[in-house]
Amino acid sequence: MIRIDRLRKYCEIKNRYKEVIIINPIMTGGLIPKETWEKLIEENWLNVGYSVCFDCIKGQSSLVSKPPIRDFLSEVAEFLGGDIVHHTFGCRAAQFAVMRTISNYVKGEGAEDYANIVLVDSLCHYTTVIAAEMAGLRLAEVPHSGHPEYRIFADGFRQKIEEIKSKTGKLPGLIAVTHVEPYHGNMNPAEEIGKIAEEYGIPYMVNAAYTAGIIPLNMKDLHADFLTASAHKSMASLAPLGFLAASHEWAKRVFxxxxxxxxxxxxxxKNKIPNIFGCSIGGIPLISAMYSFVHVVKRVGRWEEELAKTRWFIREMEKMDGVHLIGEEPHNHHLLHFETPIFWEISKRHKRRGFFLAEEMIKRGIVGLQRGLSRHIKLSLYGLERDQAEKVRDAFFEIAERYIKKFNLDYPVP
Amino acid sequence: MIRIDRLRKYCEIKNRYKEVIIINPIMTGGLIPKETWEKLIEENWLNVGYSVCFDCIKGQSSLVSKPPIRDFLSEVAEFLGGDIVHHTFGCRAAQFAVMRTISNYVKGEGAEDYANIVLVDSLCHYTTVIAAEMAGLRLAEVPHSGHPEYRIFADGFRQKIEEIKSKTGKLPGLIAVTHVEPYHGNMNPAEEIGKIAEEYGIPYMVNAAYTAGIIPLNMKDLHADFLTASAHKSMASLAPLGFLAASHEWAKRVFxxxxxxxxxxxxxxKNKIPNIFGCSIGGIPLISAMYSFVHVVKRVGRWEEELAKTRWFIREMEKMDGVHLIGEEPHNHHLLHFETPIFWEISKRHKRRGFFLAEEMIKRGIVGLQRGLSRHIKLSLYGLERDQAEKVRDAFFEIAERYIKKFNLDYPVP
Structure with missing residues (x-):
């Protein structure tokens, strides 16, 4: 028998980051608005695991009308410009559903023109690579422009399609594009790529994990057949939850x-959908997504203000000698990747080495820099008030100043 | 642009079942203890989607030490008798990981003796069927004994293995047994079946969705290579969350x-595990599982008391004329399936037809009967105090009495 004493520590787990400014780019679009968590508590949705299943009649959470999941998914479909939407165990599970669909499609009758290949941007998220691996699809990549902008051009997709065509005699079975890529926050030319996909007749998936719920978008405008979204990354929801939107045509297959x-x-x-494990349950993450939806729709309408704040912050950060943004200029997303030679110099002299930077930020109540990194940093100010954004900037400046003086570095004090 | 006005209803969603007695057998093992949801609120774990990712260094939630997920998974492994445990997006995702592993295994070198077939009990949960379908495994079923006990015998597995062997010249690639099946709550002879699997050298998975966290068990005692568990069904956790336990030998493949x-x-x-989507995130369901773990370990130690209450309730229910338990006698699980001819008779005369029963129970603050069913009902009293269990019994008796009188039925008043 397992010893109870040893297990008590799990009852006492503390949230180290209860009241902090969060700047981790995977988290800022997934901050839960106060109204949402207050409702979750007030309505006691924490009292049972299968919280949305009380009035399930058909054995499929997406068909439940109390709470109004079915209606909600229709609204999400309209919001994303898709015809049919199902909720999933995260964007990764949505991508897998698409990949599995394509993997079966290219083996079937009438799809002899398509190879078991998914063509992706070379800065796609790891979950795209894993989903392809899970579904047994081979990957082909479109190159980026390299340092410092790392841009992907639509024309690269055309070239690669032609290359695959001449090598295999077939088209890729799927084009999968990361709407905004996770390394530098570059916005890929999803619409242009969509037109190319359409021209060649290649199914097209846009991974909008970093944009759906952040930036106005419509999958029809992008000429996409599938759009995958992350509710915990960009739709102010608890994890794990994602959405898969599909056109009518592809919905028949993927769902x-x-x-x-x-x-x-x-x-x-017959009501169970294999590509999403029969039924994707939903639970409290789905409830949170419903409570947060108005907030999300509204904030997307204010994206230009967010972008202005982000661009202001870039200019501020670049006032530090040598610091500069990696990725496209002007920048079009809240995910920021800076080269920060000043912090790299400090790390060489600091007893905590590269860890000093994240730790100094945490001391100032700012959390989310990857621990150990100082030469490059990634962060996001999405959703922060202007005074909080200024606090983040001031923290970087203060840390730089402190160590420039302490180590007598040949850098101007910012 | 989507109309905000129309969306306000999602901010106002009410939990219709805030303060009720829950008797839905998929839910009772997933009721969240007060201490757990108080901690979730107190520690503000509702404030961000990616709540366990702050101190992730290796890009794999199962390796996170703050909060102590890595340690916790070791404890869960000990609790289940497995060597290695990972958390998953529910038991369905755990089963899929196993099926996908076997699907690849039987295609590989050295596995020529194994067919692309999974041998299951014919009362397995639908998620087992779907997981096999997702992974491209064919199903073969071992029959049950039919009405009224619906038992599965270990010997049926031996017979079916021999049948598959003589038809295909190969062994099934996997035996998958539902430890307690979801239709009648029968406990299958998992240990005996495990010995047969071992004898033939067939990989063996036990689906413990209804038992891990409820009944003392140890996968080594069952001779299992894999054990799948549902945290939201049987480990007092928020959904969606499951666990997959594996032996050292199979962990190398499945993970x-x-x-x-x-x-x-x-x-x-390299830290990403394709069978579980790279990383299974965890989020608030995983936090809830950690807070609930001591409670779960303790309650498993009190299983005999729960079983005594369940058996008492069966005897009470069977005092109603014609009502009797379907499934094995004596019964070994909290999931109960009764034939209830008295309620069927009432439903024929009631204007709400079969819906009357669930609705009458809800009026009495008791929730969880499948709406529309009156001839057969499934329920569970797991976790209820004795006075609550009596309240449930009394409710059935009252409803029977009321309508026996109202419709002047030829049944004795219970």
């Missing part, structure tokens, strides 16, 4: 119901 | 790290 009939017991599960 | 190296960008993701 196809189970076809198995068991040999002996003769059971079939 | 194998990503092998892809992208052609152009040369990226590889």
């Amino acid at each position: 196809e119901e189970s076809k198995v009939r068991t040999e002996l017991s003769g059971r079939s599960f | 194998e790290e990503s092998k892809v190296r992208t052609e152009l960008s040369g990226r590889s993701f």
Whole structure:
């Protein structure tokens, strides 16, 4: 028998980051508005795991009307410009559903022109690579322009399609583009790429994990067949939750119901969708997404203000000698990647080495820099009030100043 | 632009079942203890989606030490008798990981003796069927004994293995057994089946969605290579969350790290595990599981008391004329399935037809009967205090009495 005493520590786990300014770019779009968590508590949604299943009649959470999940998914579809939307266990599970669909599609009749290849941007998120691996699709990559802008051009997709065509005699089975890529926050030319996909007749998925819920977008404008979204990354929701939006045409395949009939017991599960594990449950993350939805729709309408704040912050940071933004200029997303030679110099002399920077920020109540990194940093000010954004800037300046003086570095004090 | 006005209803969603007695058998093992949800609120874990990722260094939630996820998973491994445990997006995702592993295994070198077949009990949960479908495994089923006990015997597995062997010349690639099946709450002879699996050298998975966290068990005692668990079904956790436990030998395969190296960008993701989407995030469900763990370990130690209450309730229910338990006798699990001819008779005369029963129970603050069913009902009293269990019994008796009188039925008043 397991010893209870040893387990008590799990009852006492503290949240080290209860009241902090969060600047981790994977988190800022997933901060839960006060009204949402107050509602979650007030309505006691924390009292049971299967919280949305009380009034499930059909055995499929997306069809539940109390709470209004079915209606909500229609609204999310309109919001994303898709025809049909299902919730998933995160954007990664949505991508997997697409990849599995394509993997089966290219093996089927009438798809002889398509190879078992997914063509991606070379800065796609790791979950895209993993989803392809899970579904048994091979990856082909479109190159980026390298340092310092790391841009992806739509024309690169055309070239690569032609290259695949001449090598294999077939088209890629799928083009998958990361709407905003996770390394530098570059916005890829998803619409232009969509036109190329359309021209060649190649199914097209846009991974909008960093944009759906942040930036106005419409998958029809992007000429996309599939759009994948992350609710905990960009739609102010608890994890894990994502959405998969599809066109009517592709929805038939990606949301196809189970076809198995068991040999002996003769059971079939016609409301269950294999690509999303039959039913994706939802639970408290889905409730949180519903409570946050108005907030999310409204904030997307204020994206230009967010972008202005982000660009202001870039200019401020670049006042530090040698600090500069990596990625496209002008920048179009809240995810920022800076080269910070000043902090790299400090790290060489600091007893905490590269860890000093994240630790100094935490001391100032600012959390989210990757621990150990000082030469390059990634951060986001999304959702912060102007005074908080100024506090973040001031913290960087203060830390630089402190150590320039302490180590007598040949850098101007910012 | 989507109209905000129309969306306000999502901010106002009410929990219709805030303060009720829950008797839905998928829910009772997933009721969140007061201490857990108080801690979730007190520590403000509702404030951000990626709540466990602040101190992630290696890009894999199962390796995080703050909060102590890595340690926790070791404890869960000990609790389940496994060597290695990872958390997953629910038991369904854990089963899929196993099925995908086997699907790849039987295609590989050295596994020529194994067919692309998973042998299951014919009362397995639908998620087992869907997981096999997702992974491209064919299903073969072991029959049950039919009405009224619906038992599965270990010997049926031996017979079916021999049948598959003589038909295909190969062994099934996997035996997957539902430890307690979801239709009648029968406990399958998992240990005996495990010995048969071992004898033939067939990989063996036990789906413990209804038992891990409820009943003392140890996968080594069951001779299992894999054990799948549902945290929101049976470990007092928020959804979606599951666990996959594996032996050392199989852990190497099922938790194998990503092998892809992208052609152009040369990226590889060595801490990412494809079978669980790279990383299964965790989020607030995982935090809830950690807070609830002591409670779960303790309650498993009190299983005999729960079982005594369950058996008492069966005897009470069977005092109603014609009502009797379907499934094995004596019963060994909290999931109960009754035939209730008295309620069926009432439903024929009631204007709400079969819906009357669930609705009458809800009026009495008791929630969880499937709406529309009156001839057969499924319920669970797991975790209820004795006075609450009596309240449930009394509610059934009252409803029967009321309508026996109202419709002048030829049934004795209970």
